Amino acid sequence: MTLAFREAQDVNLENVVNLWKACELTRPWNDPYKDIQFAREGATSTVLVGILDDRIVASVMVGHDGHRGVIYYLAVDPAFRKRGYGKAAVAAGETWLRERGVWKINLMVRNDNAAAGRFYERLGYEVNPVTSYGKRLDGP
Numbered sequence: 001m002t003l004a005f006r007e008a009q010d011v012n013l014e015n016v017v018n019l020w021k022a023c024e025l026t027r028p029w030n031d032p033y034k035d036i037q038f039a040r041e042g043a044t045s046t047v048l049v050g051i052l053d054d055r056i057v058a059s060v061m062v063g064h065d066g067h068r069g070v071i072y073y074l075a076v077d078p079a080f081r082k083r084g085y086g087k088a089a090v091a092a093g094e095t096w097l098r099e100r101g102v103w104k105i106n107l108m109v110r111n112d113n114a115a116a117g118r119f120y121e122r123l124g125y126e127v128n129p130v131t132s133y134g135k136r137l138d139g140p
């Protein structure tokens, strides 16, 4: 069986969150259910899941803001790594974005995740000479 990607459905929520947890992608200050819901409700974003033998082994969140595309929450089940599934997930995300007219992706990798950086560089991504700023809008 080959890995097939499609948009996540309601029934997949628990499995996707468990996959993210297994991949250490969740953070106490981010509610993964809220993140999935927000991405799936948006007209320009979604969560793709990679299915092998009825099992979700990979996922990727993609979207665009009308200017650039972005990839979040790229995850491959630890038991299924180094088989090309991460590359396939990024390719599925790139295809989703390309089909919506996006011609460039900007994505963030945490400074403590050098492995993900090496992975993305293997796929042709380059470090952009920019600093990423953030501010919460849900605070006091």
Ligand SMILES: CC(C)(COP(=O)(O)OP(=O)(O)OC[C@H]1O[C@@H](n2cnc3c(N)ncnc32)[C@H](O)[C@@H]1OP(=O)(O)O)[C@@H](O)C(=O)NCCC(=O)NCCS
Pocket: 023, 024, 025, 073, 074, 075, 076, 077, 080, 081, 082, 083, 084, 085, 086, 087, 088, 108, 109, 110, 113, 115, 116, 118, 119, 122, 123
């Ligand atoms: C990063 C991750 C998605 C890679 O998944 P994967 O299925 O093992 O990757 P692939 O097998 O598709 O690898 C694709 C290429 O990247 C290389 N690669 C994968 N992981 C690598 C690593 N840690 N260091 C260097 N190269 C790596 C592979 O060797 C392969 O190279 P090749 O095409 O020349 O053979 C997976 O390790 C993961 O889920 N990590 C935890 C979550 C995470 O950090 N996500 C990214 C957040 S920014």
